[in-house]
Amino acid sequence: MKNNILKILLLLCLVTFMSCLENNKTIENNKVEKSIEKVITAKQKPHNYGGWYCPDNLNGFPAVNIRNWKNVNVVNGRLPSKEETQNGTSLIFVDQKKHPNAKPLDMKMPKLGRYYNENSKKEELIIVIQAVKIAEDSVVGFRYLNGGNGSARLNEVRFLLDAEIESLSPTRFVMQSVQIDAPQNKIWEVLTNPQYYEVLEVIFDKDHTPIPSWNDSSKVNFRYLNGGVITSEFAANLYGNHYIQIDSELGDSQYVAKFLLLDNEQSKSTELKIVCGPYSNDDFETQKDILNSWALKVKELSEKK
Structure with a gap:
């Protein structure tokens, strides 16, 4: 049952x-x-x-x-x-x-x-x-x-x-696209398997701020420290394309992290599309650098598999 x-x-x-x-x-x-x-x-x-x-x-x-x-x-x-x-x-x-x-x-x-x-x-x-x-x-x-x-x-x-x-704050989204020379299933494992969390965590959390049991329930090896409480999570292979979406709220602020894998038939590689935010102007460049470093690490780990 x-x-x-x-x-x-x-x-x-x-x-x-x-x-x-x-x-x-x-x-x-x-x-x-x-x-x-x-x-x-x-x-x-x-x-x-x-x-x-x-x-x-x-x-x-x-x-x-x-x-x-x-x-x-x-x-x-x-x-x-x-x-x-x-x-x-x-x-x-x-x-x-x-x-x-x-x-x-x-x-x-x-x-x-x-x-x-x-x-x-x-x-x-x-x-x-x-x-x-x-x-x-x-x-x-x-x-x-x-x-x-x-x-x-x-x-x-x-x-x-x-x-x-x-009255709306002029927030912005970090939007990135990374070409990875690896199939979707290998990248998906790096994105979701807890064994890769520690090596990726240091990129976005240099102070290793503890969140009890966070990784046990998260669907992706990435988190935004100011994202707040998760309202919904989704991670699945949808008709040949893997997709993750994490939604959260902190007071009146909302946050979303989206990760989409698409096959690039021309280069025979995989495109990792990322949308995260929105971020305030004060935080935008910092989060953009973090996401860029994180994505490059995902690329490195995936291409080594």
Whole structure:
């Protein structure tokens, strides 16, 4: 019975993190990809018009620093073309042959808002890049500031007032990409196997600050000392690409660490994509140097295996 429960939980996690990965594929309104966990826990029935929860879609929708949120690509005043839903400009493609009365909502994009993410267990800042009326549904497509995309009903999003936006701290994300001459499974072992924690710990924790049983429960051999309490963790092989996401909160501050492995067919190597933050301006350069040193150590250990 215990094994069956574990298998069911793993299946729920895999469905929840349905991946977009290397390409931001067209999200057709007739393709309904629902997270089983989200359907169970959501306060209202999910809409049926696409816009998967893809926090790992770091190529299609990279992380955005808060000061640059107004500069993201959007489509205003009309429904997006299929191409625009594939190139990072928009998200949900609506087939007007099936929905001839579909139309964009009367609001100018992008808009900054907050949305409670059932997966990360946090109310996250999002950039709404699309709002559409289909039949009786009003649906928005958005990108997370820390990368990736999602969608929701309009009434699930709270748009920020100008005063709230002006009060936001000008935080930034560390975004790195490292080419490693090793297959994904070897890099994954370095990232997740506790035997590598001590050799990597000294890079981000020179004082060896003790956290009882931290490594026993962590899914990755990396931590941010000021990250706070972990709200959710995910680590799995999603359709051939390994992905880790650790979400945490400290008071009103939120933190996320994302690690994505992608095969580079041209170089026959593996790309390690990293998004961590957001960090304050005072802390940004320090954390950038730490992450760079950590990533190079991961590369060294992986290529030696």
